[in-house]
Amino acid sequence: MTTDVTTEKNLARTWADVPEIAARHRRAIPEGLWIQCPSCAASLFRRATENNLWVCPECDHHFRLSAAQRVRQLVDPGSFEEIDEAITPADPLTFTDLKPYQQRLEAARRATGRRDAIISGVGFVKGRRAVLAVMDFTFLGGSMGSVVGEKITRAVELAEAKNLPLIIVSASGGARMMESGYSLMQMAKTAAALARFDDAGGLYISVLTDPTTGGVTASFAMLGDVILAEKNALIGFAGPRVIAQTIRQALPAGFQRAEFLRDTGFVDRVVHRRDLRSEIGSIIDYAGR
Amino acid sequence: MSAIQHLPFEQPVTDLDRQIEQLEQSPTAEALREELDQLRRSRDALLARLYTGLTPWDVVRVARHPGRPQTADYVRLMCRDFRELHGDRHFGDDPAILCGFARIGPHKVMLIGHRKGTTTAEKIACHFGCAHPEGYRKALLKMRLAEKFGLPIVTLIDTPGAYPGLKAEERGQAEAIALNLREMSRLRVPVVSCVIGEGGSGGALGIGVGDRVAMLSNAWYSVISPEGCAAILWKEANDRTNAQAAASLSLTAGDNLRHGLIDAVIEEPVGGAHRHPEETAARLQHWLVEQLSDLKRHPPQTLVRLRYDKYRRIGAFGTG
Ligand SMILES: [Zn+2]
16 A cells, blocks of 8 residues: 555645635644644654644554545545535524533634535545545534534435445534434434435445544444444444443443444444545445446 | 322422322221312312423423333333334343334234333343343344334333443444434334433434324433533533523423424323323323324335435525
C-alpha cells in the first residue's frame, strides 16, 4: 500500500486548496503551528500531520476529522457534488435545557460553518462513483436529529435511484436529545430506507470512525453490507461511562474499540486511514454493480 | 398497611384509600355500603382531579409504579392459550423479553413484550426490563416465525432502555437493535405496538416499529430517560432537573400523539392502570383487536409500503 500513501499525501495537499471546501473547513483539531498528539504527547508539526491525513506519524493516532476534511480525504479531487445542502434543523419541541436548542444550533453553526452534523453528495472514490454521507462530530457531537435522518434517508434513496454504491461515514455521540422522539424515529426511518435499498440489491459500505455510539450505531451504522472501522475508533451502543456506572467496575483495555468489535464479530475490517480509499474501491469492485 | 402504594402526588387520597380499605374489611361492610360508595366517589373525584394535573415527571412515576400491570399481566388478562416461545437459538433465552403465540379476541398473534418482573429475583433476572442483544434476537426470530405463517405481531413496550452493560456490548447490542429496526420495517404481516409503561429509547423502538403504535395515557416514550437527559444536559440528575428534562423531552402520550410520532392514545381509567388492571387490559385489547381487523384487509406489499411511508414522513426540518 506504499503507493497509496504517497498518493493520499499528494491528494491531501491538493484538496486543502479546493476553495469551496476550504471556506467551510473548521477544525476538530486545535489551532497552532504545532499540535500535541493526545495519544503519545508528541509535538507534531501541523502541516506534516495534515499531509499525513491527520494521523500521528509517531503512534498512528487517528485525529477526529470534520465532515469537510473527511470528504476531502475520501473523494477524488474535484469530484464531489454536495446534495441537500439546504436542509436545515428546526426546533419542533422548542426544547430548552440550560440553553435553548436554537442557541446551541446557532453556536454550532458559527463554530463549524455547517447547518447540521452531516454532508451528503455524490463523488468518486478511486474512480468509482458513489453516494456519500459523512457525519460531522464537531457539530453538536455528530448527533442525529431530523436533518441527519432526512439526509441519510435521501442519500439512501438517491443511491437506489441511481444504482450507485452507498458509503456512510459515521461519527456520532448518538441521537439528538433536543429533538427527542423525532430523533428516535430517525433510527427507524433510516433503517427502513436501508431495507428498501437492500431489497433493491444496493451495496452499502458503512465506515465507523471515532466515535460512533448510541442511536447511530443502533441504526444505520451497524447495517452495512460491509462494515469498516478506523483503527482504534470507539464504537458502541452505550457510552463507556454509563457502562462503568452500571457494572461498577473499570472497563477492560481496548473495550469498545474497533479491534474489539472486529474480534467480537461486529466489524468486517479494521482499516488504517491511509488505506480507506483503496479498501472502499476494492469492495466496490467485488460487490458493486 | 395499605395495599396501594401511593406516589408523591397521590398523597391527598391516602387517607380516603385507608378508610375505604378498613370499611371493606370490616364485618359490617354490607351494612355500610352507602357510606362506602360515598367514600369511593369522593376518592375517585379527587383522583380524577389529581390525574388531570399531572406533570410529565409525575407521568414517568406513574409509568414506573410498582403495581402497574406489565406484559405478563396483559397476557393473563387479555390473551387465551398463550404458548411462550423461548430463546434466540444462538446464545440463550433473555427473560427481559417475553414471546409467544397468543389469541386476542378473534385473532391468533405472536405476542412480544418487555418483561420487568415482579419478585426481586425476577426483576434481577430481567435486569428490570432492560434486554440484552439475545432478547432482541429472540424477538426477531419469533417475528420471522409469525411472518412465515401469516400471524400478525403484537408488541408491548415497557423498558427503561436496552441494557448498558459489558456483556451486552460484547454481544452486539447496537447491531441487534439496528437489525430489528430494519427487519420490522419490511415484515409482511401486520405489526401493532403499544407502549404500556416505559418507552426508553432504542431499547423500546427495537420491538416498536409498527403499522400502528399506541401509548397508554400514563406511559412515556422518548429518546432518553429524563434522568439520562438531566445528567447530560443539566450536568446533574436530581428531582428538579429530572422534572425539567421530562417536560422538555415531550415524552407523554399526548405530546407524542401531537407530534405524529404515535398513532393513538389509549386512555387509562381514572387513577391509572395500577388501580384498574382489568379495565386497562380491556381497553388495550379493544384497540388491538380493532387495529388487527383493520390491517388484515391489506395485502402484504401494501402493508409494507404504508409502514414505510409512515416512518418516511417523520422529521422536522427547513428546506431553505
Ligand atoms: Zn501520537
